[in-house]
């Protein structure tokens with residue numbers, strides 16, 4: 001048996017009472033052969049020690065303390081800058097369980113394939129043991145995970161993103177079960193990279209990547225893929241959704257949850273600042289979550305949402321004081337920046353930040369950079385990678401909602417699906433009822449962004465923004481949505497939005513960002529039956545007079561351009577939907593096909 005040195009632990013002695021945990025750690029250490037084990041307790045003292053170590057090893061650069069207090073810079077390997085969906089697998093016993101949208105491998109085959117990659121992968125490295133909770137530790141709905149990793153960068157990110165430390169261990173107790181998350185960056189070889197999920201074993205194995213959703217296993221791997229699998233069995237849902245509260249002038253707060261695909265505006269909507277005319281009236285936005293929502297039916301028959309995370313792992317490019325001032329404020333301190341531009345004075349910069357670019361710097365690729373630099377084809381060389389990110393504590397967000405701490409979650413009045421479409425979908429439309437709303441979500445598509453490896457801009461189907469994150473067969477997932485609706489006394493209304501419609505010149509037709517409040521307020525009016533809506537084949541759209549457009553100077557032509565419905569384009573999309581839905585075979589709920597048929601009739 002491989003010898004494990006005593007705990008490298010500087011705080012109070014941590015008691016590991018859970019036998020399963022001890023045995024598993026021992027077994028994984030035997031496989032990976034680290035030279036030491038470091039159990040994290042989550043203390044501030046420990047944080048400082050790990051940061052110092054990471055700076056010493058070069059994993060982190062300490063940023064200018066005056067400009068970016070408590071903050072660090074990291075560059076991931078230049079071939080490891082986004083989630084790699086083609087290397088991500090759901091490893092259930094039967095392929096049927098994973099469904100046609102997931103890559104699948106049989107568990108035995110997957111373990112056998114990855115084991116050699118982990119074999120001795122942590123030689124001369126530490127193995128950090130990260131006990132964490134997704135969800136407030138004192139919530140009955142929290143789920144415990146333990147991640148083993150050889151990356152200090154990952155450990156420090158997980159510390160921001162999850163309830164990490166002793167409290168999670170205590171909650172686990174001597175008998176509790178946990179998601180076993182094994183991670184090694186190994187040698188960051190793309191050819192030996194695998195992100196494997198074993199929902200039936202409550203286990204995740206990730207090897208060969210050190211970045212984002214591939215490596216921070218509490219996030220997409222556990223809180224979405226594994227959690228969605230658990231949710232289907234236990235009667236709740238794990239969704240790729242922000243959670244936001246809108247406070248009206250009377251002080252009433254209405255909560256909405258919204259699913260947009262990666263890099264399509266969740267973080268931005270979750271913390272938007274209403275334009276002055278709305279602020280003056282007394283409207284306020286409260287942020288509960290920006291990426292993941294766990295939803296369940298409450299005792300009163302309403303839908304409740306909680307954010308299982310503690311931090312934001314947010315897109316940096318394009319973030320500035322005009323587009324998202326609250327994100328700028330959130331990242332002012334205690335933040336880890338990844339793959340942005342590093343300047344000489346140990347500050348950071350990115351495309352789309354306000355103000356002039358620095359005269360020189362080190363790009364996300366680790367190469368010297370200056371403004372105006374182009375490649376041999378004349379294409380500008382970016383300082384920051386389009387999927388560069390900041391990791392910051394959610395509590396630093398000025399609009400952070402104290403109701404984040406409500407252990408049963410916040411009551412949800414409406415759900416929003418959102419897409420990035422240059423033309424297809426209008427600015428906003430409302431589904432006629434829950435079943436139609438489930439169809440609207442199931443038939444979502446969106447243009448691909450830089451958040452995952454693949455062709456930018458390519459439209460792909462992305463049901464409920466969960467295509468890359470659903471841990472089981474999506475046909476069963478659609479059924480689960482329908483079933484949840486039946487269990488709700490008054491199901492939330494469902495809307496669809498598209499902030500990204502473009503004019504023929506390629507300019508966005510809608511100003512977006514803070515102005516999106518106008519669309520949210522129309523939704524509130526709809527919820528409260530204050531305004532009628534106009535029925536079109538795809539659903540219900542606003543009358544121009546029913547949306548507050550004060551200060552936008554919007555002409556009727558502009559409004560029409562935002563809502564115009566191109567039947568040809570929709571019929572084409574319906575064909576594409578049909579092909580997609582056909583891949584599910586007979587498992588697909590008939591309601592989905594029924595709704596699709598209804599739409600076809602209306603379009604004709």
Ligand code: GTP
Nearest residue numbers: 262263264265266267268315317318451499512513
């Ligand atoms: P993930 O963290 O990948 O799940 O993404 P997200 O959905 O949280 O996306 P985020 O809010 O970070 O936005 C991604 C990109 O969309 C950024 O470049 C934003 O500037 C841009 N964006 C967000 N909201 C709007 C909007 O209302 N209009 C326009 N035009 N762009 C927006």
Ligand code: SPV
Nearest residue numbers: 083212213219220262451
């Ligand atoms: C996304 O891609 O949807 C993200 C970033 O939120 S990652 O954590 O890399 O998945």
Ligand code: MN
Nearest residue numbers: 240262263291
């Ligand atoms: Mn996301």
